[in-house]
Amino acid sequence: MTLVDSPPAEAATQGTRVARRAFLVRELGIGLALVLLIAVTYAVNPRFLSAQNIKDLLLGSTILAILAVGQAVVVITRNVDLSAGSVLGLSAFATGAVFVAAPGLPIPLMLVIGTALGAVLGAVNGGLIAAAKVPALVVTLGTLYMFRGLDYTWATSRQINAADMPPAFLRMGTETVLGVPVLALFAVAVLVAVGYYLRHYRGGRELYAIGSDPAAARLSGIPGGRRVFAAFVASGALAGLAGVLHAARFGTIDANAGLGIELNVVAAVVVGGVAIFGGSGSVYGAALGAVLLTTIRAALPVLGVNPFWQDAAVGALILASIGLDRALSARVGRSLREGKAHG
Amino acid sequence: MAERIAPVRRVLGSWDVIVLLAVVAVATVGAFTIEGVASPRFWRFVALEALPIALIALPMTLVVITGEIDLSVASVLGLTCTVMGQLWVSGVTSLPLLIALCLLLGAVLGAVNGLFVTGFGLPSLAVTIGTLALYRGLAYVVLGDRAVANYPREWTSSAIAPIPGTTIPWMILVLAALAVVFAVVLHATPVGRALYAMGNNAEAARFAGVNVRLTKFWLFVATGTMSALAGVFWTLRFASARADNGSGLELAVVAAVLLGGVSIFGGRGALLGVLAAVALLGVLRNALQLAYVPANTLTVITGALLIASVVGPNVAGMLRERLRRRRSTAPTATPTT
Amino acid sequence: MPTPVLALEGVSKSFGAVAALRDVHLELHAHEAHGLVGENGAGKSTLVKILAGVHAPDTGTITLDGRPLRPAGPADARAAGIAVIYQEPTLFPDLSVSENIFMGRQPLRSLRRIDTALMRARAAELFDRLGVRLDPDRPARGLSIADQQLVEIAKAISLDARVLVMDEPTAALSGVEVERLFAVTRSLRDAGTAVLFISHRFDEVFALCQRITVMRDGRWVSTDPASALGVDEVVRRMVGREVSAMYPRQDSAAGAPRLQVRGLTRRGAFADVGFTVHAGEIVALAGLVGAGRSEVSRAIFGVDRYDSGEVLVDGVRLPPGDIAAAIRAGLALVPEDRRQQGLVMELSVERNTNLPRRWRLTRGGLLFGGAERRAAVGWAQRLQVKAGRLTDPVSTLSGGNQQKVVLAKWLATEPKVLIVDEPTRGIDVGTKAEVHRLLSELAADGVAVLMVSSELPEVLGMADRVLVMHEGRLTADIPRARADQETVMRAATGQAAAA
Amino acid sequence: EDTGGDPGSETGAGGMKTGLKIAFLPKQVNNPYFTTSDNGGKAAVEEFKGVYSETGPSEASPSAQVSYINTLSQQNTDVIVVSANDKDAICGALNEARTAGAKVVTFDSDTNPSCRDLFINQATAEGIAQNQVKLIAEAVGPDGGEIAILSATANATNQNAWIELMKAELAQPEYAKLKLVDTVYGDDQDQKSFTETQALLAKHPNLKGIISPTTVGVAAAARYLSGSTYKGKVQLTGLGTPNQMRAFVKDGTVKAFALWNPADLGYLAAYAGGALSSGLITGKEGDRFKAGKLGEFTVGKDATVLLGDPYTFNASNIDQFDF
Numbered sequence A: 001m002t003l004v005d006s007p008p009a010e011a012a013t014q015g016t017r018v019a020r021r022a023f024l025v026r027e028l029g030i031g032l033a034l035v036l037l038i039a040v041t042y043a044v045n046p047r048f049l050s051a052q053n054i055k056d057l058l059l060g061s062t063i064l065a066i067l068a069v070g071q072a073v074v075v076i077t078r079n080v081d082l083s084a085g086s087v088l089g090l091s092a093f094a095t096g097a098v099f100v101a102a103p104g105l106p107i108p109l110m111l112v113i114g115t116a117l118g119a120v121l122g123a124v125n126g127g128l129i130a131a132a133k134v135p136a137l138v139v140t141l142g143t144l145y146m147f148r149g150l151d152y153t154w155a156t157s158r159q160i161n162a163a164d165m166p167p168a169f170l171r172m173g174t175e176t177v178l179g180v181p182v183l184a185l186f187a188v189a190v191l192v193a194v195g196y197y198l199r200h201y202r203g204g205r206e207l208y209a210i211g212s213d214p215a216a217a218r219l220s221g222i223p224g225g226r227r228v229f230a231a232f233v234a235s236g237a238l239a240g241l242a243g244v245l246h247a248a249r250f251g252t253i254d255a256n257a258g259l260g261i262e263l264n265v266v267a268a269v270v271v272g273g274v275a276i277f278g279g280s281g282s283v284y285g286a287a288l289g290a291v292l293l294t295t296i297r298a299a300l301p302v303l304g305v306n307p308f309w310q311d312a313a314v315g316a317l318i319l320a321s322i323g324l325d326r327a328l329s330a331r332v333g334r335s336l337r338e339g340k341a342h343g
Numbered sequence B: 001m002a003e004r005i006a007p008v009r010r011v012l013g014s015w016d017v018i019v020l021l022a023v024v025a026v027a028t029v030g031a032f033t034i035e036g037v038a039s040p041r042f043w044r045f046v047a048l049e050a051l052p053i054a055l056i057a058l059p060m061t062l063v064v065i066t067g068e069i070d071l072s073v074a075s076v077l078g079l080t081c082t083v084m085g086q087l088w089v090s091g092v093t094s095l096p097l098l099i100a101l102c103l104l105l106g107a108v109l110g111a112v113n114g115l116f117v118t119g120f121g122l123p124s125l126a127v128t129i130g131t132l133a134l135y136r137g138l139a140y141v142v143l144g145d146r147a148v149a150n151y152p153r154e155w156t157s158s159a160i161a162p163i164p165g166t167t168i169p170w171m172i173l174v175l176a177a178l179a180v181v182f183a184v185v186l187h188a189t190p191v192g193r194a195l196y197a198m199g200n201n202a203e204a205a206r207f208a209g210v211n212v213r214l215t216k217f218w219l220f221v222a223t224g225t226m227s228a229l230a231g232v233f234w235t236l237r238f239a240s241a242r243a244d245n246g247s248g249l250e251l252a253v254v255a256a257v258l259l260g261g262v263s264i265f266g267g268r269g270a271l272l273g274v275l276a277a278v279a280l281l282g283v284l285r286n287a288l289q290l291a292y293v294p295a296n297t298l299t300v301i302t303g304a305l306l307i308a309s310v311v312g313p314n315v316a317g318m319l320r321e322r323l324r325r326r327r328s329t330a331p332t333a334t335p336t337t
Numbered sequence C: 001m002p003t004p005v006l007a008l009e010g011v012s013k014s015f016g017a018v019a020a021l022r023d024v025h026l027e028l029h030a031h032e033a034h035g036l037v038g039e040n041g042a043g044k045s046t047l048v049k050i051l052a053g054v055h056a057p058d059t060g061t062i063t064l065d066g067r068p069l070r071p072a073g074p075a076d077a078r079a080a081g082i083a084v085i086y087q088e089p090t091l092f093p094d095l096s097v098s099e100n101i102f103m104g105r106q107p108l109r110s111l112r113r114i115d116t117a118l119m120r121a122r123a124a125e126l127f128d129r130l131g132v133r134l135d136p137d138r139p140a141r142g143l144s145i146a147d148q149q150l151v152e153i154a155k156a157i158s159l160d161a162r163v164l165v166m167d168e169p170t171a172a173l174s175g176v177e178v179e180r181l182f183a184v185t186r187s188l189r190d191a192g193t194a195v196l197f198i199s200h201r202f203d204e205v206f207a208l209c210q211r212i213t214v215m216r217d218g219r220w221v222s223t224d225p226a227s228a229l230g231v232d233e234v235v236r237r238m239v240g241r242e243v244s245a246m247y248p249r250q251d252s253a254a255g256a257p258r259l260q261v262r263g264l265t266r267r268g269a270f271a272d273v274g275f276t277v278h279a280g281e282i283v284a285l286a287g288l289v290g291a292g293r294s295e296v297s298r299a300i301f302g303v304d305r306y307d308s309g310e311v312l313v314d315g316v317r318l319p320p321g322d323i324a325a326a327i328r329a330g331l332a333l334v335p336e337d338r339r340q341q342g343l344v345m346e347l348s349v350e351r352n353t354n355l356p357r358r359w360r361l362t363r364g365g366l367l368f369g370g371a372e373r374r375a376a377v378g379w380a381q382r383l384q385v386k387a388g389r390l391t392d393p394v395s396t397l398s399g400g401n402q403q404k405v406v407l408a409k410w411l412a413t414e415p416k417v418l419i420v421d422e423p424t425r426g427i428d429v430g431t432k433a434e435v436h437r438l439l440s441e442l443a444a445d446g447v448a449v450l451m452v453s454s455e456l457p458e459v460l461g462m463a464d465r466v467l468v469m470h471e472g473r474l475t476a477d478i479p480r481a482r483a484d485q486e487t488v489m490r491a492a493t494g495q496a497a498a499a
Numbered sequence D: 001e002d003t004g005g006d007p008g009s010e011t012g013a014g015g016m017k018t019g020l021k022i023a024f025l026p027k028q029v030n031n032p033y034f035t036t037s038d039n040g041g042k043a044a045v046e047e048f049k050g051v052y053s054e055t056g057p058s059e060a061s062p063s064a065q066v067s068y069i070n071t072l073s074q075q076n077t078d079v080i081v082v083s084a085n086d087k088d089a090i091c092g093a094l095n096e097a098r099t100a101g102a103k104v105v106t107f108d109s110d111t112n113p114s115c116r117d118l119f120i121n122q123a124t125a126e127g128i129a130q131n132q133v134k135l136i137a138e139a140v141g142p143d144g145g146e147i148a149i150l151s152a153t154a155n156a157t158n159q160n161a162w163i164e165l166m167k168a169e170l171a172q173p174e175y176a177k178l179k180l181v182d183t184v185y186g187d188d189q190d191q192k193s194f195t196e197t198q199a200l201l202a203k204h205p206n207l208k209g210i211i212s213p214t215t216v217g218v219a220a221a222a223r224y225l226s227g228s229t230y231k232g233k234v235q236l237t238g239l240g241t242p243n244q245m246r247a248f249v250k251d252g253t254v255k256a257f258a259l260w261n262p263a264d265l266g267y268l269a270a271y272a273g274g275a276l277s278s279g280l281i282t283g284k285e286g287d288r289f290k291a292g293k294l295g296e297f298t299v300g301k302d303a304t305v306l307l308g309d310p311y312t313f314n315a316s317n318i319d320q321f322d323f
């Protein structure tokens, strides 16, 4: 026979309240940082919030935000997709090439084509990772090279200029609805859709489960392989979409589109409070992270920061924000344990 | 998980040997089919190119085995270069002193990484993405758009001077010596055992008296120092200190480490394989360049190799299972970052 | 005899060299709880995993209601109506407790969206039924092992399955929790569920089960009505020999003070804990689950820092929070959570055994394979670790054998002070007696043993003195002579004035 | 002196050897500007029956370029025509190649004179600086105002030389009304140049004009302006290719911009290399050589050959060009 127990439950619940509040703060923290940054910059130079500049900020964030959402979906499953930049590059160039071949192509169809291309490339990643059971970081580092190489080989230093693409398409890159750029609307739509799915659908929750403990996920009968595969297809598709939007916004496309952006994306996701080891975080946070990074880059010159200091500043910010995030989750952890303990 | 891991591990165990054979194969085939591969100059160039990557790959291997990663190495290299240049123009004219100061700087930069990772318990992937930007940024702060190039001839030539009677740069000997040190530490000392242990389960390692944080901290310091050494070599070889020196090198290093059979999850891998992988990438790249293969194709090949390096062993492992007609389906962790 | 709900016929399974199951058969009937007992490594969990669809049998058939069943994975088995509680908890630390329970089966509302409110409500219901007080919204991270096990149980019960399989569900539970579990299980059984129950505690098996199957070395040995069996008979069939005394405590003269703990305090865990363990003494640290005993032992060993107080070994003060120093001073801790804290699962038995004393095995600062192997072999044999090869990863060993490796690894350091947290949790009778013999031998050799245990018979059977903790404070120090159930219980529930 | 390979002995037009192995090594492949100039070189090499090849790194870094220089010298190339990513970093490799028998001609971006035989200068730095400042002054108009420069990478040799001279030029009394307030770097990346432009305008409310002496930068800046409210209010000029700029000249974003003809640049470089390797010239001041359709050129001091003055494109003439 064994001894008797009396679990201190009230303490526990009170502990978790703290926890939930802190998790809220998690996204809030980034939001506040963003507001603060904008406020300061505005104080220094009011033109920072001119209609034109706000539009530019939103436009600037759009592509990174879409990539970040896709990346977050993957990171939540305790994986990573380093090939996002190369996928964007391929799809952006494809957009131009297709328009050169078929100038009359309807724009929605083009969006579909780009997204589909991205999805296929994502499927390559996901297939290798899920079927061959190999680490995502290695595979996507490999496809980062391969996709970019294919892009180069295909483009053979051809550049596709604004003149080669339908004006309507390029207008989409700058047009606004009630001051909000069309592209930004794409980003918002994507964000809300993905966010809602992850929160309110079984498939979405299972992604979190897989990231939280892959082995346990398997024992609970979650089709880990299929889910991870899907996550990479999604990430690829979003990168593909981002590619088309990139073409619309920048008008000129060469094989270098999105070169080296992958680390920015991962940074945005991490800054956005998505745990790099999976299981926690939200796409909203990731998107916020993307907006924050873009705003910083836009604000530093306005603040008169010497261009040579800008990279340093961005690096410092990344460190600061993951530090903050850690501090918060540490507090959560403590509140949980002490909620459970005595004295 | 176990029954999947076991056979895979057996293949991986010999993986470094496989990579080594691949190097030999490429070299021999190249020597007969591609004009110039047989010549000593070819190997001199390969050596010069591989050196900085190899230097950084040594400590990086240990870092990855403990389950961490350092993406800031190339930025450390760049920052060291600029500081070296700045010191030189501002009148530090003793090479030993310059080198000492640079290595010190590297150690400090590594220590900062180490502090963030072990002190504040942040994921190294995130931290070093941050310092990747930070250190590169600081490099621009130091030299801005300037490039420092007016080093004494004897310095620059001594950096790439060959071993008397050969075409092989003498720095290879330095690399070899360092490689032996790292290999012994990793494979034949209690420290090495601890590295593998903490790479698999840091908590259990801690309960067994391993000072996980301190060990990792020093590994990051080592990585910073070696990156700085690579930076010094870089500066002297190209006789030019610029803020963008060696940008993007981190991926090359990580690629080599992974191709060398080190598990990105930590806990598995060997130094021999990594060095072989560095050589393989170097030889392959130069040989194909000689064969007029365009840069873009080389990029594709690098990627393909990387993927093969992980898919190969795993598929081999699965096939072994099939052969054993073990239709077992134990839980296998989905790949993690 | 009615046709069984679930039947295994000639099932075999081997992992590489290890034959975990050989031609095993088993029949589970509705309205019946079926006990499965066997030594560590007998193949119980493997059998469970085959029922759960985790492993596919190499040979043999499973039939459900007379129809052949070939689950492609856990999902299939669950769909077929088989609910399983695995030996190791399988929770998602980042997700809420209620989501953990309903993962993959969350109740839905319109547009196939998850009905969070309903899910929370159902979870709360389950916890009431089990008499557990847990906040369904609480993340699983940070749950004690006991609480984790309870969530697992809630998960299994929520399935309303035809067959309920439980692999050592009680290993981490305290008396009340076990009683509630049994109450619920009985009601399910009476409602027609077929139950398979695995445990190393015979009192539980006999209390719950009508039929008992014994396994040995992966083979089926016997299946009989519980009424027709006695504990001794079961033990004999399990072990294949008579088990010597369960508590072979030879008295050893208590020597000089070895471990001295003074005023140890850690905010939120324990306060002002002070005691002394002498050479050759076995001191038990008893108390309710959650009394803070593990915390104390962790603090002593330097895993956790403490706010005040001091720890001395042979009169020498230990630097707080420095495990390496503690080990050098001759301290050893067999931790509570062996998988997480005791072992490096992917490393070989050998590497695990040598880890704490890797420095002592060096020659000229270097390690040599031969020395390591010899060092490991000795202890593996002494504790009769069942493993294919010493170079196999520990993850391939059975639960109990993994525990033996943990013991081996610490005994190998030849400690002056040995702290064992729940030393026999999840260990079979044979090994249990073995472990107890080991502990008293060590004591006889002058080792000071501090034994954290929730099993009163073990406490009373082994200890020279019994320290009792209640809510993080030391409430009693009872010499062997006066130690009996009531005194310990009263102290543990805080009814006794501190001794 | 041994030319490394064995170019066919019989000499062709103008005493130029045939079968010369001439390799173009741009700052980076996948860059349209260099593709145009290299194709110019290709045409020339075919004219004098040489063997043309183009190779190079996919990212514009000196170290990568060095690797390709080494490869070329191992392939016993007769002439290496290179645009330097760094004026010092590739010197060692170039000299090693020269001792192995190759002739080195730099174009577009020079190295130290000590490590090449000839530099083909697209236009004197002075010429470019004067042209650019003149264009922006005309565009901004008589009452002047703040102007800024959008450059390529912070380390680009030629860019920095031009910027220095522009500053000198702006110091002239006739430009007193123009005030250079900022210099930013687009790293010759379309996207970065684009966002840098946008930052410039946010930072300097009174900005009247931008000079972007790089094809990538000026195109990006033009595209940003044409899609923004600043179109027409903020003037832009720089060095750009007609095909990239056509749209923006037509929609009025850009009044005029300049460039030499990159195809001609490559063409001339190839001929110069051929002449060197055929021993027709040695690269000393005063040497003269024929460059096919471009006629005769004279080697200036520092072994430099000047292509000519930058050519100014505007709405009236832009449609006559296609590159």
Ligand SMILES: Nc1ncnc2c1ncn2[C@@H]1O[C@H](COP(=O)(O)OP(=O)(O)OP(=O)(O)O)[C@@H](O)[C@H]1O
Pocket: B001, B002, B003, B330, C015, C016, C018, C019, C020, C038, C039, C040, C041, C042, C043, C044, C045, C046, C047, C087, C386, C387, C395, C396, C397, C398, C399, C400, C401, C426, C428
């Ligand atoms: N995944 C695996 N890979 C290799 N061998 C395994 C694996 N799982 C179990 N084994 C072996 O199969 C045998 C039976 O293990 P199992 O876990 O079924 O024993 P058990 O009866 O559950 O013991 P315990 O009571 O300690 O839990 C053991 O010898 C073990 O080493």
Ligand SMILES: Nc1ncnc2c1ncn2[C@@H]1O[C@H](COP(=O)(O)OP(=O)(O)OP(=O)(O)O)[C@@H](O)[C@H]1O
Pocket: A337, A340, A341, C142, C143, C144, C145, C146, C287, C288, C289, C290, C291, C292, C293, C294, C295, C296, C336, C452, C454
């Ligand atoms: N890993 C953990 N994270 C958070 N809280 C924990 C953890 N382990 C234990 N606890 C909680 O800390 C309190 C003390 O746990 P501890 O295990 O020390 O008690 P104990 O007396 O050792 O009980 P046991 O008999 O389980 O060892 C318990 O309420 C437990 O729920």
Ligand SMILES: [Mg+2]
Pocket: C044, C045, C046, C087, C167, C398, C399, C400
């Ligand atoms: Mg078991």
Ligand SMILES: [Mg+2]
Pocket: C293, C294, C295, C336, C421
């Ligand atoms: Mg405990």
